[in-house]
Structure formats: structure tokens, C-alpha cells
Amino acid sequence: MxxxxxxxxxxxxxxxxxxxxxxxxxxxxxxxxxxxxxxxEVTETDVKDYLAKSGQMTITNEEYETLIKAKDQAANKEQQKATEKTAETEVKEQEDKPVEIKKYSVQIREGMTTGEVSDLLEQNGIITSAKDFNQYLIKGNYHREVQLGTFEVMQGMSFEELTEAITR
Incomplete structure (x- = not known):
């Protein structure tokens, strides 16, 4: 340019x-x-007219707080009733059910380790932790005294009772 x-x-x-x-x-x-x-400037009457046209209403802060408290109390009562009903139902169910104790015949063969015996007991619902039972046997030096054969054990037996049953 x-x-x-x-x-x-x-x-x-x-x-x-x-x-x-x-x-x-x-x-x-x-x-x-x-x-x-x-x-x-919007006046209070303008607000009330608008709310009335839209099918709504105004309440004071005190009224609002009272409604919230009443709602919370009703919810707490419902929850408490539901908890009581659940507890009653559980008690009735427990009373109605006969207590079943599992029995198991554990067969200990030559060459089996205490870990394998513990696993069998756990798999059949006699104990809850094979690891814990195996450690109990080893720490108490019971792992050397386990006998060969078939032994009757039941659910709920303590580690001591189980050890006594399989070591004779």
C-alpha cells in the first residue's frame, strides 16, 4: 500500500x-x-400474588423448622419400628429353626499333612479357618501326634476338642 x-x-x-x-x-x-x-421494586404482595397464581404458598422460617423436625421424628419412629420388627422376626426364625449341628467323619490317611486335614475340616463346615487350626496344631506340637484312621467330629467343637479327637 x-x-x-x-x-x-x-x-x-x-x-x-x-x-x-x-x-x-x-x-x-x-x-x-x-x-x-x-x-x-418487587413487593411482598407481588410475591404472594405470583405464588398464588402458581399454586404455591409461603411459610415462615419457624413453620419450616417445625415441619422439618416433625418429618425427622416421623422418620426416626418408622426406622425404630422397622428395626424392632426385624429383630422380632429374627428371634422368631431362630426359635422356629431346629439347631443343626454338622457331623463329619474325617479320614486321616498315611502321608496326609495337618494342613490337608485342616482344609477338609474347613470344607465340611466343622471349622471356620483351616489356617488357624493348622497353626494351633503346630504351635502346640500336636502335629506329630495326629493318628491315622476315621474320626467323628462335630461343628462347634473347639480346637482343643478337635485335637483330642484326632490325636487320641
Whole structure:
């Protein structure tokens, strides 16, 4: 671009800026209809009328707090009743069920380790932890006294009773 082209461009920019500035400052700051609506103060009656039209109502903070407390109390009562019913049901079910004690004939063969015997007892529901029973046998040096044969054991026997049964 030539020197004259730049000068013309600059003059056009100055003229456009002047026109926009004059329009802005001379137009005044008359508020629009939206601004007038926003500036109007909303009164309590306006709010109540709006709520009534939309099928709602107002309550005070005190009324709200009272309603919340009543709701919490009702929920607590329901939960307490449900807990009591559950407890009663469990007690009745336990009373109605005959207690079944599992019996098992464990057969100890030559070459079996105490770990294998413990696993058999756990698999058949006689003990809850094969690892714990095996450690009990080893710590008490009972693992050397385990006898070959078939032994009757029952669910609920203590480790000591089980050890006595298989070591004779």
C-alpha cells in the first residue's frame, strides 16, 4: 500500500470513531423497557400474588423448622419400628429353626499333612479357618501326634476338642 492509501485509511478510521463517539454521548442514557422492569421494586404482595397464581404458598422460617423436625421424628419412629420388627422376626426364625449341628467323619490317611486335614475340616463346615487350626496344631506340637484312621467330629467343637479327637 502506498502512503496515500494509508492516509486515507487512517482518515476513515478517525471519521468512524468520531461518528460512533458522538452517537454514544449524544443519545443519552434513556433506559430500555427491560431495564425499567428490572428497576421496579418487587413487593411482598407481588410475591404472594405470583405464588398464588402458581399454586404455591409461603411459610415462615419457624413453620419450616417445625415441619422439618416433625418429618425427622416421623422418620426416626418408622426406622425404630422397622428395626424392632426385624429383630422380632429374627428371634422368631431362630426359635422356629431346629439347631443343626454338622457331623463329619474325617479320614486321616498315611502321608496326609495337618494342613490337608485342616482344609477338609474347613470344607465340611466343622471349622471356620483351616489356617488357624493348622497353626494351633503346630504351635502346640500336636502335629506329630495326629493318628491315622476315621474320626467323628462335630461343628462347634473347639480346637482343643478337635485335637483330642484326632490325636487320641
Amino acid at each position: 502506498s502512503k496515500n492509501g494509508f492516509q486515507s485509511f487512517a482518515a476513515g478510521m478517525i471519521a468512524a470513531t468520531s461518528v460512533l463517539s458522538a452517537t454514544f454521548f449524544l443519545s443519552g442514557n434513556a433506559p430500555t423497557a427491560d431495564e425499567v422492569a428490572l428497576q421496579k
